[in-house]
Amino acid sequence: MMNIDIFAGLGSTIASLIFLWTVCRQHFPYQLESYFLKYYTKLITLIYPYIEISFPEYSGQRLKLSEAYTAIESYLSNTTSERAKRLKAEMGHDSDKLILSMAENEEITDEFRGVKLWWYSNKISSIRPTISFYPTDDDKRSYRLTFHRRHRALVNDSYLPLVIQQGKAIAVQKRKRKLYTNSSNFDYSEFRKLVWSHVAFEHPATFETLAMEPEMKLEIIQDLVKFSKSKEYYAKIGKPWKRGYLLFGPPGTGKSTMIAAMANLLDYDVYDLELTAVKDNSALRRLLLNTTSKSIIVVEDIDCSLDLSGKRKTGGDQEEGNKEEEEKKKAMGGPPGKEESKVTLSGLLNCIDGLWSACGGEKLIVFTTNHIEKLDPALIRRGRMDKHIELGFCGYEGFKVLAKNYLGVESHPLFDSIHELLKEKKMSPADVAENLMPKNESEDQADLCLQSLVKALKECKSENEKDEEEEREKKKVKTDEEKLVNDVKVGDKETEENKED
Numbered sequence: 114m115m116n117i118d119i120f121a122g123l124g125s126t127i128a129s130l131i132f133l134w135t136v137c138r139q140h141f142p143y144q145l146e147s148y149f150l151k152y153y154t155k156l157i158t159l160i161y162p163y164i165e166i167s168f169p170e171y172s173g174q175r176l177k178l179s180e181a182y183t184a185i186e187s188y189l190s191n192t193t194s195e196r197a198k199r200l201k202a203e204m205g206h207d208s209d210k211l212i213l214s215m216a217e218n219e220e221i222t223d224e225f226r227g228v229k230l231w232w233y234s235n236k237i238s239s240i241r242p243t244i245s246f247y248p249t250d251d252d253k254r255s256y257r258l259t260f261h262r263r264h265r266a267l268v269n270d271s272y273l274p275l276v277i278q279q280g281k282a283i284a285v286q287k288r289k290r291k292l293y294t295n296s297s298n299f300d301y302s303e304f305r306k307l308v309w310s311h312v313a314f315e316h317p318a319t320f321e322t323l324a325m326e327p328e329m330k331l332e333i334i335q336d337l338v339k340f341s342k343s344k345e346y347y348a349k350i351g352k353p354w355k356r357g358y359l360l361f362g363p364p365g366t367g368k369s370t371m372i373a374a375m376a377n378l379l380d381y382d383v384y385d386l387e388l389t390a391v392k393d394n395s396a397l398r399r400l401l402l403n404t405t406s407k408s409i410i411v412v413e414d415i416d417c418s419l420d421l422s423g424k425r426k427t428g429g430d431q432e433e434g435n436k437e438e439e440e441k442k443k444a445m446g447g448p449p450g451k452e453e454s455k456v457t458l459s460g461l462l463n464c465i466d467g468l469w470s471a472c473g474g475e476k477l478i479v480f481t482t483n484h485i486e487k488l489d490p491a492l493i494r495r496g497r498m499d500k501h502i503e504l505g506f507c508g509y510e511g512f513k514v515l516a517k518n519y520l521g522v523e524s525h526p527l528f529d530s531i532h533e534l535l536k537e538k539k540m541s542p543a544d545v546a547e548n549l550m551p552k553n554e555s556e557d558q559a560d561l562c563l564q565s566l567v568k569a570l571k572e573c574k575s576e577n578e579k580d581e582e583e584e585r586e587k588k589k590v591k592t593d594e595e596k597l598v599n600d601v602k603v604g605d606k607e608t609e610e611n612k613e614d
């Protein structure tokens with residue numbers, strides 16, 4: 114039993130010894146110092162029969178959040194509310210119940226098979242002097258477990274495994290699905306830039322409400338469910354347990370909605386990775402190492418995030434390319450590219466399926482793009498992006514799902530003409546959905562909405578017209594860009610000539 118009086122005395126004895134040692138040390142010959150240290154440690158172990166184990170928040174040079182730490186945190190949060198005197202409170206899963214857990218620098222006692230153990234939540238604040246309005250994240254947190262050395266075997270073999278197992282189970286039970294992002298507006302600390310911030314994931318989309326061909330939908334659902342149950346299979350074939358999806362198609366065809374439906378189907382967290390906010394490849398690696406299993410890592414509009422198109426440039430090529438880019442930017446009055454992300458295509462490829470990618474397991478990586486043709490083939494080859502899913506304009510089957518969701522109708526006299534119109538007109542599910550949205554509280558909304566859809570479809574362009582328009586648009590953008598770059602070049606030449614004069 115821990116006697117407070119004994120330890121009060123013990124504490125002051127140890128403090129005196131440390132003070133004595135610091136004074137004597139300066140006058141001690143170097144050779145004798147190691148001898149003295151050896152006996153000093155022995156002496157301390159003799160009079161202090163307790164063992165301490167600490168569990169730091171981050172493992173591996175602060176690269177990865179420690180699993181043991183999170184499991185212990187969950188375990189303690191279950192037991193602390195009755196015992197600890199200082200607690201911190203967080204909102205629970207159903208958002209109306211508070212979850213209490215141990216505050217920092219607080220100690221509680223736990224009992225296991227009649228043996229007493231002490232948990233202490235430790236926080237060491239950074240000693241670096243910083244002048245900032247915001248809290249810094251350089252603090253080191255850990256849990257410290259103290260017990261009598263005669264219980265070492267019991268703690269090692271039975272107590273700690275039980276704590277970790279129960280902690281993990283509690284975490285799963287209390288799990289509130291999260292939507293993570295790496296692009297915070299308040300990048301007040303260097304460390305904050307390298308980690309994720311999150312909010313609760315509450316997107317209501319499901320595969321039932323998703324408008325697409327039923328066969329394709331079924332195929333995707335089966336693929337996802339199979340993946341989530343294939344832990345042994347992946348281990349057997351020697352592949353990390355992850356799968357890449359590439360969702361491509363025009364704007365408003367349900368790419369982002371499908372990601373939410375995937376997360377809801379498999380009960381996964383979502384990590385929305387903003388590549389432009391990642392400083393460089395090592396920051397990207399660090400971010401991906403800090404994703405948990407049972408999660409979807411999403412890179413939206415991959416073609417716009419970084420210059421990942423074309424072949425991988427090297428040396429001179431790269432510089433040339435950069436110069437051209439700079440010129441273009443200068444011409445358009447944009448800022449110089451100093452603060453830009455330095456994530457490269459090879460860095461990204463490495464993170465997707467290099468050695469680092471195997472950490473964690475059970476992850477989906479989803480890229481979305483509006484222009485698949487702009488992507489480097491290396492990025493989307495099978496193995497990296499295992500399944501390519503094209504989300505197209507709204508078909509009749511998709512329309513029927515939307516009509517049921519938005520208006521609650523499964524048949525209507527206007528369905529036939531809509532069927533005919535959808536065969537030749539290109540309209541995204543987002544536009545169809547917008548037309549089907551009831552605009553007021555009156556009762557004949559289904560009629561009104563379907564009529565407005567028919568009208569919109571008639572005004573909408575057909576496939577051929579749209580293709581021609583896209584082609585024209587592309588040509589125009591290209592000539593505009595060339596003209597701008599030429600103007601800049603001519604301008605620069607004139608200034609140089611002026612200087613020479």
Ligand SMILES: Nc1ncnc2c1ncn2[C@@H]1O[C@H](COP(=O)(O)OP(=O)(O)OP(=O)(O)O)[C@@H](O)[C@H]1O
Nearest residue numbers: 322323324363364365366367368369370542543546
């Ligand atoms: N297939 C679909 N099924 C159901 N709703 C859809 C579908 N496609 C689009 N929508 C509706 O349209 C809106 C926009 O869709 P979403 O954001 O998923 O499109 P997107 O393909 O990600 O577009 P972008 O390429 O511009 O990011 C959503 O809020 C959703 O309600």
Ligand SMILES: [Mg+2]
Nearest residue numbers: 368369413481
């Ligand atoms: Mg989207």
